Amino acid sequence: MQVQKVAQDLGVSPDTVRYYTRAGLLEPNRNPANGYKDFSEEDRHRLRFILSARHLGFSVADIVQILEHADKGESPCQLVRQLIEDRLDEVNKRFEDMARLKGRMETAVEAWRTEPDHAPTGDMICYLIENFSEDT
DSSP: OOHHHHHHHHTSOHHHHHHHHHTTSOOOEEOTTTOOEEOOHHHHHHHHHHHHHHHTTOOHHHHHHHHHHHHTTOOOHHHHHHHHHHHHHHHHHHHHHHHHHHHHHHHHHHHHTTOOOOOOOSSOSOHHHHTOOTTO
């Protein structure tokens, strides 16, 4: 089946299918009659797996590792468990970073609410940012 059909069946854009093909995660055959890439049911199943893994937060590099295990006939389950724990740790750290940023932004909004506007000077572009301190 061609790119358009695979994309339509899985609810993604043809560019998504092409991206994972360029990344080496899909290896369609070339149709000798027209030169188009011809995706098999195995490619379709593999892409469905890739999309599910991406939905869970696995990176393309993670998916490469998982597929390498599977392609060798080895169970990737232990690797998957470790990778998802690593990704969860990363998400928790980003969440904490975003919560701190949200707090700084809320502090700035409150502090700047009544501050007057000033034109830039030779020493400052925007005094609100340059004088900002969370202790304000």
